[in-house]
Amino acid sequence: MPVRVRFAPSPTGLLHVGALRTVLYDYLLRQKEGGSCILRIEDTDRSRYNPDSEHEFVETLRWVGIEFDEGPHLEGGPHAPYRQSERQALGIYASKIAELEANGHAYKAFDTTEEIEQMREFQQINKVQIGYYGGDWRDADASKVEAAIAEGKPYVIRLKVPRDRKIVVQDLIRGRVEFDSNTLPDPVLIKADGMPTYHFAAMVDDHLMEITHVLRGEEWISTSPIHWLIFEAFGWEPPIFVHCPVIVGADGKKLSKRHGATRVLDYMAQGYLKSALKNFIALIGWSPGDDREAMSEQELIQAFSLSGLQPSPGKFDMEKLKWLNGHTIRSMTAEQVLAEIEGLYAEEHTKGFWENFVDEEVLPNQTPRDGKAIFERFEKFVLFARTNQEYALECIKLEQERVTNLIEFGEACEFFIVEEPAMDPKAVEKWFSQPHARALFDHIRSVCGAAVLTPDEMKAALVAFQEANGIEKLGPIVHPTRVALTGKTFGPGLFELMSVLGPDRIVKRIDRALAML
């Protein structure tokens, strides 16, 4: 049976990682089973509406590569419009609430806010169940209601929750969840301003849009009996509810900025690959049932099943994300990596992110990272690669082994592309003072700087010097050379790096090193 799933965010802010996982599961299910994925905007609260939010959703979803079959950002659609405010304007909810009022499952309540507050205070003082259980209106005479309408008193429409009943909600992850209907207050379905509440609008739309599976956050589980009751009141078949557990920070608390980025686009800006992020996020709360972890998107889709979902909350482990990201980078060809780097540079948010970057994980005795400088190095590499693609690809091949994200290529490849790489003073002090330094540099200049050599030929050239000078180990040869050529004490294999650098760069850098002796 084709699946119809929906991602229905409220346009109040950014798209964070928890929500990403929910859509990802929607998407994986739809890819696996076939069917449709619908984007619906739940903008029924005018006071919290954020006009930039919908754009954020669409942008983020575009970046991660989750496509929808229907939604407000697409033309038409069999169930358009896909914004609840527009659906409200069309009278969809009004006609549906009329049905419920007609069949006795909903009623108008004219209580003022003050009255409601007094009721709550009374309930608190007397330690009775808090909430609206009917007040004066649940069973009011038609004449009383008409009089109130005639007076022009504002009202809300509430669901008439049946009393003395057990309500059993089916949740795919947890099985049956039971509630006592006497603990459920009569929820508001239509607000005084005529807008539907989430409870009403979402259920009506899920039915009208023929949604088969409702994937949403665990926080909805306690209101699920009223959703179940709404379906029942209409006589509709409820969809399959899947309440996904929350994702929390390393300290077990709700994910917040303190734990690192929560905004999905910030992960993009930091050089995480969409494939690695999706792979990682899918694994929090889900597993294919075997030991597979690093998976391609195709494998993920193949392996995905709602039955692999876990009920307990999961922690977001940045270290594992970093590992998986590096692992993914290593599994790609240099061409693919370069394409990803270009793609990242083309994203507007990347630059903005780094310009406003504040390093929050500064270790003791370490200076905080400078976001602007990080971006500039990255940008320099991108621009360089456009005019020197072959060379840039060689650099990527050597550096993709030791990088954990795309942004790091900027720093890692810097020495390859600048004419005069910065020299590490301590390294210079240690290795340039070697007695054989001058002779070594002269040798490299004349041999390695004379022609394009392979890594093996480079090695042979250095070994020849080592042997001629009776030096026991290769280290004293390699280290000064590395410092002279890269300014650093770490990096790719020296012979590979020299081969990529080529004779011209080697000569220039050796000359500079000679001048420093």
Added chain:
RNA sequence: GCUCCGGUCGUCUAGCGGUUAGGACAUCGCCCUUUCACGGCGAAGGUCGCGGGUUCGAAUCCCGUCCGGAGUACCA
């Protein structure tokens, strides 16, 4: 308070009545090696929240309990 949900190495997880409780990240060690990484191999790390019960046998089933979380809005 009330109502629900959850609880396997530090972390993500496998497990579905019989396993030396498996894998991955992180940690540590060894190997590779010119460095840093990568990679390979290995170690350490779990009284399966706790207590009862059912059973020849329980992480797995039942009850209780503790701890954590969510909801308790004319927000979603």
